[in-house]
Amino acid sequence: MSGLRVPGGLAGTAALLLAGFVLDWRLGLLLAFWLGAWLLNSGLAATGGKGAARYLVPAIFGLAVLGLWEMAVRLYGISGVILPAPSAIGARIAASVPILWVDFVQTFLKGALSGYAIGCGAAVLVAIAIDRSPFLQRGLLPVGNFVAALPIVGIAPIMVMWFGFDWHSKAAVVVIMVFFPVLVNTVAGLAASERMQRDLMATWGASYWQALFKLRLPAAMPFIFNGLKIASTLALIGAIVAEFFGSPIKGMGFRITAEIGRLGLDMIWAEIAVAALAGSAFYGAVALIERAVTFWHPSQRH
Secondary structure (H helix, E strand, O other), X not given: OOOOOOOXXXXXXXXXXXXXXXXOHHHHHXXXXXXXXXXXXXXXXXXXXXXXXXXXXXXXXXXXXXXXXXXXXXXXXXXXXXXXXXXXXXXXXXXXXXHHHHHHHHHHHHHHHHHHHHHHHHHHHXXXXXXXXXXXXXXXXXXXXXXXXXXXXXXXXXHXXXXXXXXXXXXXXXXXXXXXXXXXXXXXXXXXXXXXXXXXXXXXXXXHHHHHHHXXXXXXXXXXXXXXXXXXXXXXXXXXXXXXXXXXXXXHHHHHHHHHHOOOHHHHHHHHXXXXXXXXXXXXXXXXXXXXXXXXXXXXXX
């Protein structure tokens, strides 16, 4: 929002508002709301994003988007079947907490989180094995690249047939999705330590494992966490998509599929909102752990 540029300063702003009201008074109201939020955010961003302004700018942006959404639905009388208002979605969330919790546990805690832990852990171990073996470097990485290119809509039905309709098949899909990003980043990270540092460890008589745990893995942590953050966004997506192809009568993907047939868009948006919040919180948790582990890295000095 702070990146918006209105030609001519205040004169351009007034002209834009006037044009909006001439075309449609409802459009004028939406433009006035947006420009007001933009001016507020611009003032906060001008402080350099320090202190409370660092958190207020994205919060105001998000609230402005929700406000515009609510106003547009009400001013133009958009049907809830086409696009429900945020207030209607919030009411549905409040009325469906038990259902949403059961779906959250099934999809996120069982499917996405377990698959994420297994896939990322396996990727780090395989990366160490690849680092130890030139043969695996030449043979396994191309295979991993091939597996990463497989479409999820093709993998998910196969996993459902292999592992059943419960969360195990969703975890298997997540493992496949998160494995390669973490693998590639870990392999790159293990090669990131400086040659002089590795030579110094060898001069001190350090074994491969001592050099790995005392030098190379710490140096690789920024790369590993890049892979973990990418994987955190893929995990929930993979679990939800996998549920489209077979699931017990619970889960976010199952609920979305069931509500499509009933035109229950408010419930679909409620599931999307819960998934977005869960995914954002998961990403934020990984980022907080990264800051604690890689506090020494220049990227964390701000």
